[in-house]
Amino acid sequence: MxxxxxxxxxxxxxxxxxxxxxxxxxxxxxxxxxxxxxxxxxxxxxxxxxxxxxxxxxxxxxxxxxELVVLNTTLCYLERGDQYLMLHRVKKKNDLNHDKWIGVGGKFLEGETPEECVLREAREETGLTLTNWRYRGLVTFLSDTWEGEYMHLFTADRWTGEQIVCNEGDLQWIGKRELRKLPLWKGDLIFLDLLESDAPFFSLKLRYEGETLAEAALNGKPLEV
Known part of the structure; x- marks a missing residue:
């Protein structure tokens, strides 16, 4: 030595x-x-x-x-008065959202920003071109079954064009007060309440075990689930 x-x-x-x-x-x-x-x-x-x-x-x-890549997606709720345009996911095979009601959106394409992705996905799924939208929050999904995901959450209240038939599910305008009667992910109810209360931009963590919400945190602070 x-x-x-x-x-x-x-x-x-x-x-x-x-x-x-x-x-x-x-x-x-x-x-x-x-x-x-x-x-x-x-x-x-x-x-x-x-x-x-x-x-x-x-x-x-x-x-x-x-393993090093986290999926990035967008989700947008189009608002018309006291209604949201909801997508009942019943047409795709092997869909983790099968039979759930959600907003419209999807995965980022390479090089897209959150805004570019949500505009494209809304147009592809609804036929509508958003002209006024808000970037409302970032939702981090963790799961013991599915890959992790960063979901960029938007709302929109103005658009142009005519609504089309979606090949991923059935589009329907649903009253906001009726949403809790539908099969939704439990975590979705948390951010839908935040949207309805006009909360400022937020970071929401949702961890699932199977389809059961096991953990939630808002802006780094645990929530009761």
Whole structure:
């Protein structure tokens, strides 16, 4: 060990001499070069991760990257007086929302902003082009069955165009007071109440075990479920 330490010290000294630096200054510079960019992973670890990704197979790499990606979606409630335009999800197979009533929306396409996504999804599912909308909150969904999701929540009260038949379910205008009579996710009732009370922009966490709401938190503070 002493020989190894001597060799390392001598090696640093030689490399420092080549640059006209003292060993202390050399070590300081090398530390700065290997420092993580903006709080990221240090250079040696970045190199190790890069080498690992090159060595593992395609399926392993795909699975690893999928674990690092969180699904982003939008959901929008179109308002007409005391009604919301609701979508009864009954037409898609293997739909986690099957037989539930929800707003309209869907997954982000690559490069889309939340606003671009909600405008596109509303137009595709309803035929309507939103002209006045509000970004109301961010809902973090966690589940022991489905992948995690960040859902960007909107409301809209003006649009143009004619309503079409949706291929994902049946669209129907429902009175806000009638919503609790419908099969909805329990967590949806929480953010629907926030929308109705005109709450400022909020962050809502909803964790499900199967279809049972196991945990909820609003702006970092636990809610009773």
């Amino acid at each position: 002493r020989c190894l330490c001597w060799w390392a010290t001598a090696s640093i000294g030689k490399r420092a001499d080549l640059r006209g630096e003292s060993p202390k200054k050399f070590r300081a510079r090398r530390g700065a070069e290997n420092a993580p960019p903006s709080g990221g992973v240090p250079a040696p670890r970045r190199v190790a991760l890069s080498c690992h990704l090159r060595k593992i197979g395609y399926n392993e790499k795909k699975a690893l990257m999928e």
